[in-house]
Amino acid sequence: MKFKEIIFSLKEDEEKLVDTFYREEFFNFAIEEDEKGNKFLKVYLREGETLPDFLKNLDTLEERITSPGDWTVELEPFEITEGIIIDPTEKLKEYEYGKIVIKLSPGLAFGTGLHPTTRMSAYFLKKYLKENDKVLDVGTGTGILAIIAKKLGASLVIAVDVDDQAVEVAKENVEKNDVDVIVKNSDLLSKVDGVYDIVVSNILAEVLLKLLTEVNRVTHENSVLILSGVVERKEYMIKEKAYKEGWNTVERKQEREWVTLVMKRL
Incomplete structure (x- = not known):
């Protein structure tokens, strides 16, 4: 096309x-x-x-x-968070670096991993994900976070996006990294079944507000939410909505004007 x-x-x-x-x-x-x-x-x-x-x-x-x-962006390999390398050159080998390496062909609009919201999401995934956790990535874009989750030891990773081109790019990156991640088109949780230990979503505040009205259906009492893409001036909106839906902020991280929140059940 x-x-x-x-x-x-x-x-x-x-x-x-x-x-x-x-x-x-x-x-x-x-x-x-x-x-x-x-x-x-x-x-x-x-x-x-x-x-x-x-x-x-x-x-x-x-x-x-x-x-x-x-649409591949020419970038050098970089560490998105400690121990995890994003490699747009597709030349690095994990065994040579002793770190997780994510091969990535960045697609239009969907991110390279350089944006603060993606970096902070990766940081919290590494911190909170336990081996064999089930992970849902809502608004997956290039699939970076979903691939990271699988390489960190998740037993099941579902990645969804509303945009067909994002789904195509994410599938290509999943294949490049030879990981078992299910990628599909879904308007937030409209085509998502099951219950997940971690739900990560790097979108925008207004979309996260809608996600919070639906997320209880796909989580349990010990699930963790990682919500990113929030500008500081809209952080209060997310926290207020989350509290009404039964979630409490347990940790936050900020780079420039962007904030990422970690939430657990009240």
């Missing part, structure tokens, strides 16, 4: 823009930063799809026709 890639100079607030993308249910975008700190927005339009109105006032730098095979 071919896409039109449109690149914009990004000068407005990144958080507000991402909020707008999710509110408009437009997921085919990526935000990148060069070595000088300049930020760029990349938008991908399918054939016949038009540019969303809220983007029409941005300065266009470039347009081109592209395909999914062009």
Whole structure:
């Protein structure tokens, strides 16, 4: 499938823009930063799809026709959290480093593992996941967190995303890492069955609020929630909603304006 890639100079607030993308249910975008700190927005339009109105006032730098095979981002291997290496080069071997290595072909819009919300989610997965836990990753994107969970010893990992392209990218990364992770399309928990020891979700606050209304169905009294993608000014919303649904925040981590919360039953 071919896409039109449109690149914009990004000068407005990144958080507000991402909020707008999710509110408009437009997921085919990526935000990148060069070595000088300049930020760029990349938008991908399918054939016949038009540019969303809220983007029409941005300065266009470039347009081109592209395909999914062009979306791999050139990155060097990096440690997403202690003991876990993300390897976009796909050349590292675990036995050479004595650490978990995740081979990753980053896809458009769905993250490379460099974003603070992904790093903090990985940190808490490593801290709380016990061998043979059952893990549900809601809004999996590239599948990074699901793959990490499996390599940390989870007995069952289900990864879901509402976007078909995300599901495709996640399946490719699962195959690259030769792990047994079930990836499928689901609008939050609409197609999810079973009960899980850990539910991790790196989305946005507004989506997490909806997830919290459904999550009791797929968790038990000792389950752990790892909720990420929350900007600091919206943290109170998540905590209040979680408390109403029977959850209490037991730990938090913050990088820049982004917050990740760990929750357990009251």
